[in-house]
Amino acid sequence: MDAALLHASHLVARHAAALGIAPPAVRLVTASRSPCYEALFNRIELNERTLALPEPLLSLVLAHEVGHATQRLALLADLVLTMLAVALLIAVPCVAFVFLPDDDLWRVSIPGAGFAMLAAVSWTAWRPHAAKRAIAMEIDADAKAAQVCGAQPALLALEALAMQGIVDAVRLEAMRGRVHGHASASVKNA
Numbered sequence: 001m002d003a004a005l006l007h008a009s010h011l012v013a014r015h016a017a018a019l020g021i022a023p024p025a026v027r028l029v030t031a032s033r034s035p036c037y038e039a040l041f042n043r044i045e046l047n048e049r050t051l052a053l054p055e056p057l058l059s060l061v062l063a064h065e066v067g068h069a070t071q072r073l074a075l076l077a078d079l080v081l082t083m084l085a086v087a088l089l090i091a092v093p094c095v096a097f098v099f100l101p102d103d104d105l106w107r108v109s110i111p112g113a114g115f116a117m118l119a120a121v122s123w124t125a126w127r128p129h130a131a132k133r134a135i136a137m138e139i140d141a142d143a144k145a146a147q148v149c150g151a152q153p154a155l156l157a158l159e160a161l162a163m164q165g166i167v168d169a170v171r172l173e174a175m176r177g178r179v180h181g182h183a184s185a186s187v188k189n190a
């Protein structure tokens, strides 16, 4: 195994032990959509650009991905629910096709229009819910990263990653809130 990838695997194993889970596999990919955690295969995918990050950033990025690995059951449940919803969506016009009267209007036009309407309504209802859930998962993974790397180092790393366009403003703000929360707590405790 390439030395950089081996080092990343060791960091993943250390973070996973700190978060009390079995370490996910680590795989080098060429895709630009990296780093990412694949819940189906319990695998963290990294590209060369991620592996070349300076140590504190790499450690934070990997801790974040291990944070996603702690969410594996929830991520898999989301995947199954989405697949069931899509299957149901496809089943409705199929059932209508079988049971409705035998002419083109009832067998094609009405099930077709019904499917299009149902798909549009489901998409509109599902999209904001999915986006909100994805953000909550990201913020939770950042919280796990702060737990293993320390909140202040995690914030510094997130700020550096935000400058590179790898981390968005919502995650950065959530981490700032966490650090300031900790700061005020430690002032109170001092």
Ligand SMILES: [Zn+2]
Pocket: 064, 068, 138, 141
């Ligand atoms: Zn993430």
